[in-house]
Amino acid sequence: MDEQGMRYHSRMWVRPENLNANGTLFGGHLLSWIDEQVALYSIVQLGNERVVTKYMSEINFVSSAWQGDIIELGIFPVKFGRTSLTLRCNVRNMVTRESIITVDKIVMVSLDDQGRPLEHGYSEITYARDRIPHRMKPIPRPEPHIPEAVSSHEPLADLDG
Template sequence: MAWATPVRVRVPPPAPRSLCHRGLSSLTQAKSWRESYTELKEIVVPPHCNHHGTVFGGHILALIDQVAGVTAMEHCGSPSVVTLSMDRVTFYHPVKEGQMLHLQARVTYTGQSSLEVYVKVYGKDLADPGRPPWLTCEAYTTFVLVDANGRPVPAVPPLLLETPEDRALFEAAAARKEARLAEARRRRPQL
């Protein structure tokens, strides 16, 4: 039995909407990242720790995939999304047994059949309320909306870009996507 139950919180969308990145109005079912924003909180317990008493990196990676997957499903309005990739994850600071992990996930990019979800992971010491939360790691994950046969479906709702920050995150995500595609072409084995 788990010691703590993960909690997911959704933030309501704002009332006014702007144009989405595909140049369409909000009548095309474009969505704000706020509509699928997801949080997950979990207390670090002994089964999730290494011999140093800190959380296993692999456990954090699994939580990142989980919270990002829920975010992608919420944005697409479908459970039929699969993880395509997780960009390099660097662990900045450890989280110890008894401390809390707090994951925050938001959509930063949408294509025709794929979307990127950015996840920040914070640590928090519940025994020291004066200590501010610290950034543990961050990750960019890519998901693909698929049909029953596992083939990509070009039906991902476009992302509304409401602020300069939204646009900057979207442009950076588009550049990461191009870099991933170029790397995939370079690594593709010759037949």
């Protein structure tokens, strides 16, 4: 895949709530944006809305962004596995044209309705909408345990004894 012409990209606007104490883009926000965009890309490519991030390789911030900058995230497919999709992500500052970070390897895994790895059966990228998943029911989760003594009608016990 030609990285000069990003096939999938997303843009984010750096706002005050995205800044760290130095006044630059907080790395945690950027990693969250990367994770979200990679998940969206993987959902379409794997035809399953249940995907999780299994692995993200070493990260190295080489420059930053400031309030008002627009950053661009480019996602490139590297390899289809049996239950996974391996991707690469480049992030650049559209204002300064500098690279901010490259994540060489991000592994996303497709899950079944029980949260187990699911074979997806794909081996190449699609640019069509044929794999967009239909809405699935939520993954079942155990009901939270609420002690019977606690209810909205009974006063709370005195914790000081």
